[in-house]
Amino acid sequence: MKLWDKGFSTDKKIDRFTVGNDRELDLLLAKYDVIASSAHAKMLGKVGLISEEEVKVLVKELKRISKDIEKGNFTIEESFEDMHSKIEFMLTEKLGDTGKKIHTARSRNDQVLVAMQLYLKNELTEIQSGVKELFDLLVNLAAQHKSVLLPGYTHLQIAMPSSFGLWFSAYAESLIDDLQFIQAAFKIADQNPLGSAAGYGSSFQIDRSFTTTEMGFETLKYNVVAAQMGRGKVEKATAFGISSVAATLSKLAMDICLYMSQNFDFITFPNELTTGSSIMPHKKNPDVFELIRAKCNKIQAVPNQLTLITNNLPSGYHRDLQLVKEVIVPAIQEIKACLEMMTFSLKEIEINQAILEDPKYDYLFSVDTLNELVKSGMPFRDAYKSMGKAIENGTFKPKRNIVHTHEGSLGNLCLDGIREKMENVISK
Incomplete structure (x- = not known):
C-alpha cells in the first residue's frame, strides 16, 4: 500500500530503490507518527471535519497500535512503503471508512516532519541525560583524584604538572558546551510543522495551535513553506549537537588509549573491560575506547553529509530529503551507545598514584x-x-x-x- 496509490504499481526495481531502508528506520519512528495521528484526529473532530464518535474510535485504535509498537509487535511488510501507509492500512482495516479519513488535511510530507521532530526531541532529551550522567561521573572522579599529579603535555612533549582532577574536570566542563549545542537543536526541533501539508497549507479550516499544544511543542512553525524547508535543517542542527558531544568523547577516548599504553602507564582498567591478542598473551587492548574514538569521529562527519544532501535544494519538497533519515537516525543511536559505554567503562578506571x-x-x-x-x-x-x-x-x-x-x-x-x-x- 502506498499513500499516493492511483491504482497502478511501479516497477519493483524502482520501488526498492525509492523506498530504500525506510521500513527499517520507521520502526523507530512509528510511535511518533501515532502520537501525531492521534493529535490530528482530535483536531479534525474539534473543527468538525469528523464526528466525535469517529475521533473516539480513531484515538482508541491508535492507542492499540501504540501498544503493539511498544511490545515490538509492529512490523512494516514489503507491501507497505513506510510506517504511514501501514498505520493508515491498520486503521482502515479495523474502522473502514473512518480509518480512511485520518489523512484529511495533511500530507505525508508534514507527517514525516512532525514524526521526525517528535523523535528528535525525545532523543535529544535522552542524549542530554547521558551527557549529564557522564558529567557527574567525571566531576566525582575529579574530586576523588584531585591530588594525584599527572604530566601535562604540549606538542606531546613534557610541559607542566597537571592532575587527574584537572583532566577529569576539563572534560566535564567541555560537556557543558556540548550541551548548549544539544539544547539549541532541541529548540529548533520544538516547533510544530503539522498542518503545513505538502508545504503549502490546506483549504480546510484546521486548528494548528491545537495540535501544537496537544503534542507538547513549544511553538508553531507558522509559515507552511518554512515548515517544509525545516526538513533536513532540523536534522542538521541535531547533527551539529551530537557531533560536538562526539568531539569531546573522541578526544577523551584518545587520551585514555594513550595513557593506558605501557610507555605512559598512567591508568589501567580491569581485565574484563579490555581485550587480548591472538598471539601476544601480555596484551590489554583498549578496544572499547578505540571504537568510541572511531565511531565519534564518524559522527563528526554527519553535519557535512547532511549539508551535501540538502545544499542548494529549492524550496518545496524533493525526494533527496528522504536520505537525511538514514544519516541522522543511526548517528543518534551511535552517540547514545558511545555515551553509555564511556560512562560504564570510566567507572572502573584505575589510577597510577605515583607517576611523577x-x-x-x-x-x-x-x-x-x-x-x-x-x-x-x-x-x-x-x-x-x-x-x-x-x-x-x-x-x-x-x-x-x-x-x-x-x-x-x-x-x-x-x-x-x-x-x-x-x-x-x-x-x-
Missing part, C-alpha cells in the same frame, strides 16, 4: 622553579635564561612542592562552579 616520582618528569617543574626566582625579585626574562642554562648544563633541581591556587588551576578546581554552570544549563 619518575625522574624523567623532573622538567615538568621547570616553570614553577623559575617562578620562585621571579618571586624572589629576579626579572622574569633573566630567570628564564638562568633556568635554561641550569637545564642545559645539568644542574637543574626541580621544586616539586608546587602551589597553584588561582581559579581553575590544579590546586583550585572550582568543581562547585562547574557543577553550578551545568545546573544552569540543564535548568533551561
